[in-house]
Each structure stands twice: as structure tokens, then as C-alpha cells.
Amino acid sequence: MNRRTFCAVTAVLSLTVASAAGAQQASWGPGADDTAFATMLQASFRNAGRVTVERLKQDETQAFCSDPQLATSKAAAKQAEAIEAANLASVKWPSDGKWLGDWKSGERIAQSGRGLTWTDSPTQASGGNCYNCHQIDAKEISHGTIGPSLHQYRKLKGGTEQVMRETWAKIYNSKSSNACSNMPRAGHMGILKETELQDIMALLLDPESPVNK
Amino acid sequence: MNARLAAALVAALAAVAVFGGARAQDKDDTAKGIEAYREALKDGNPAELFEMAGEELWNKPAGPKNASLQGCDLGLGPGKVEGAFAQLPRYFADTDKVQDVESRLLTCMSALQGIDTQEYVDARFGTPKKNDLIALATYISGASKDKPVAVTLAHPKARQMYELGKRMFFFQAGPHDFSCATCHGEEGRRIRMQDLPNIMTKEGAAAGWTSWPAYRVSSGQMWSMQWRLNDCFRQQRFPEPIYASDMTVALSMYMAANANGSTVATPGIKR
Numbered sequence: 001m002n003r004r005t006f007c008a009v010t011a012v013l014s015l016t017v018a019s020a021a022g023a024q025q026a027s028w029g030p031g032a033d034d035t036a037f038a039t040m041l042q043a044s045f046r047n048a049g050r051v052t053v054e055r056l057k058q059d060e061t062q063a064f065c066s067d068p069q070l071a072t073s074k075a076a077a078k079q080a081e082a083i084e085a086a087n088l089a090s091v092k093w094p095s096d097g098k099w100l101g102d103w104k105s106g107e108r109i110a111q112s113g114r115g116l117t118w119t120d121s122p123t124q125a126s127g128g129n130c131y132n133c134h135q136i137d138a139k140e141i142s143h144g145t146i147g148p149s150l151h152q153y154r155k156l157k158g159g160t161e162q163v164m165r166e167t168w169a170k171i172y173n174s175k176s177s178n179a180c181s182n183m184p185r186a187g188h189m190g191i192l193k194e195t196e197l198q199d200i201m202a203l204l205l206d207p208e209s210p211v212n213k
Numbered sequence: 214m215n216a217r218l219a220a221a222l223v224a225a226l227a228a229v230a231v232f233g234g235a236r237a238q239d240k241d242d243t244a245k246g247i248e249a250y251r252e253a254l255k256d257g258n259p260a261e262l263f264e265m266a267g268e269e270l271w272n273k274p275a276g277p278k279n280a281s282l283q284g285c286d287l288g289l290g291p292g293k294v295e296g297a298f299a300q301l302p303r304y305f306a307d308t309d310k311v312q313d314v315e316s317r318l319l320t321c322m323s324a325l326q327g328i329d330t331q332e333y334v335d336a337r338f339g340t341p342k343k344n345d346l347i348a349l350a351t352y353i354s355g356a357s358k359d360k361p362v363a364v365t366l367a368h369p370k371a372r373q374m375y376e377l378g379k380r381m382f383f384f385q386a387g388p389h390d391f392s393c394a395t396c397h398g399e400e401g402r403r404i405r406m407q408d409l410p411n412i413m414t415k416e417g418a419a420a421g422w423t424s425w426p427a428y429r430v431s432s433g434q435m436w437s438m439q440w441r442l443n444d445c446f447r448q449q450r451f452p453e454p455i456y457a458s459d460m461t462v463a464l465s466m467y468m469a470a471n472a473n474g475s476t477v478a479t480p481g482i483k484r
Contacts, residue, residue: 031372040377040463061390
């Protein structure tokens, strides 16, 4: 890690501690203070492929959620709300006003877990990683269980404008409604493009999608 | 060995057939099929070959000093291999560091054999230098098979390594916001069909810690814990962990101490 990243990591860590100051006890045990932790990070990672140590720099959401004892405490409830609000404010709504794209393309994107690792080529399109954690089309039995089942999504939720809006916000930036959701922020982090988000939306919300059959 | 391996492969193909033909309502059967497949694999674990290769490397004079590793102190005194792995990582006074089996091997190769270990640190996984280290780790871990995991946090630096590992476990970064805890912090979760151990519990930590080094059937490779962690971080979209770095030892210490009292089952075998 270069010096700039190291300083940035240290800065983020001190920021987290500062914002938690007051009633909060330090969450980490003896020897795992911010300085020792930042020193360890600096000495323990290297650039590989196109992935550089710059990725160790946390944004405010990541820093907050990296201390789950704090993040889930009553004292931090206001901060969690502020983080959700900031993430919601970052959501870019579909530029052409269309919520739904092509569910068949959405299925392909949902199946793919590729992209953004140090072994992926820079031209490798990123997948949505959806089936890694969710049941979606029931025909796909190889699905993960970290997230809830999305089978029959439209049948259960309905296809109202509000459902469209909430679902878009969840996929674009999952932290807009749950500060420390396990789900990646597919739009916010640039993992998926707008048209790809529309295709994923269609997989969940198009009445013709097998998800809703 | 060959006959046993062939039997395992036949069983594996049968299990794949079960898996491939399954419908949603047959999920229990699918899980049973995969379990049967894993059991069958244990019957002919090619890891034995790596154990033998590792033992040979341990005993063979090598390096500028043309010395073997037989004088290497893995924590129980020079040359004592049996039971040493079950107590690693541990604090070593001579290096004033907490070390896992692989970082300790680097120390011994440097001190006893005069080898420049930087090349071993930098070598890609799957290349000969890393394979040598993993064979050695496999041999050493095999000599603790069926022993209880017994790492101590009595030394302040050992306690610090555990606490740093715990903090690292929750550290989120990168384009996907992943930490170790994203996948390994809850009970009974899966990625696709792969069960995920909850490293925060004794049972989960044991499932993760006590079965590596392991032979991976899908890739035909022998993986050490260092390689396992390296690939976890790759999938987390993190930059690459440096081999045997403090962070990797810290996470190992977190897993090993959480798994204390469970039984070493290395070398393992994985899908």
C-alpha cells in the first residue's frame, strides 16, 4: 500500500472512532487499535492485475458497518439513518423513465458472478451475483440463501409504481434502506450499468418473467 | 491409491448425476448426494501424495547452506513435528512474532537453509515454489491429525493477533462492500449450493480451520489456508493479500482460537 492509501485508511478509521465518540466503548480488544490495524493493512496487501490497494479505502458506509457492535447499537441509530439517507440520495433513477428491460438478459446477469476480481480481465462484464445469495427463478436450484427468496416477486409485492421505485433503489443502492445490508450496491458502485439494472428489474417484475409464473 | 481414486470418481459422477437431475422438491436428495460424494472422496484423498512430498522436502538438504528443515522449531522444539500444527499460530520468541505454519516455514528456510524466501512469498499459487511450501504444510498438518486444536492467547502479541484478526473479519471494502462476515457471520447460509461456516462459532470455525490444507477435486490442486484466504479475498474484490503477511496470520489466529478444542482433520478434501 502506498503512503496516500495508508493515510486515507488511517483517516477513515479515526473518522469512525470520532463519530462514535462519547458513550461508545471501543469495540476492539487489546492491541487492535486504529494505528495497529492500519499498520497491519498497509503491510499485508499488494496490487494484483488491475486491482490496487486503493480499494482498501473505505467510504463512510463501509467504515460504519465494519464495526457491527457499534452499527447495531441504539447509540448509532441516528447515524445509521443518516447513512441510509445519503445512500438513497445517491440513487440515479432510470434516465429514460423505464423501470423494466429484458428479463431474459436479466436472468443472464443474475446468473453471473464474474467481474472486478484481480483475475478478471478489464473487459470482463460484471455479473449481478444475484443467484449466489437469492432464490429467483425456481428452476435454478443452485441458489444461495444469504438473501431472501425473490421467487414470485411481483405476485407477492405487486407491480405498483411504489414497488418499482423501492426495488430500483434496493438494487441500485441496497444501503438506501438498510445501512449495513449484506447486498452490494450494484448501481452506486458501478458494478452494473443502467440497462443491466433495468434487465434485473424485469426478471423480478415483468409479469412474463418465469419468476412470476 | 489408483483403484480407490477411481472408485471415488465413479461415486462422484453418480453424485453429479443425482445433482444434475434434481428438481426443486428434491433438494434434500441433492444435499444427500453431495454429502455422499464428499464422503466417497475421503476414501482416496490425493492429499496423501502431498504429505509424502512434504516429508521428503522436510528431510532433504537444500539451499545455500545445504541443510534440511529437520532442525526447524515449529513451537514444540527443534525437529518436533508431531502435534505442532494443532498449536499454530503461536508466538515465537526468536522472531518476536506470531506465526502460522507457512510463515514459520519461511523463517526456517531462511535461517536453516539460507534461502531467500522473498521469491517464495512472491511466487504465484500453483507454481513450484508455492507447491513446495504447501506440501510441507500438508506434511506438518498431517502430523497433528486427530489432535485437539490448542492455540494459546497467553502472550500479549498472540492476543493482539487474535483481536486484529477479529477486526479484519468485519472489515468491509471494495466495490462489493464485502467483509469475511458477509458470508461467514451467520448460521446455515449458502452461496449457491456451498454451505458457509459461521466462523464466529466454535463449530463454524472448526469447519473452516481444521480441514485445510485440503485437496480440491474441482481444480486438482492442494490448497493451504494461505491459498484459501487468498482466494477468499479475490472473490471479495479486495487487492491481493501478501503471502504469510500479518493480516493472514491474524485471521488464522481468529479462526484457530475460535476452533480451540475441536479436532484437526487435515489434510482435508473439498469439492
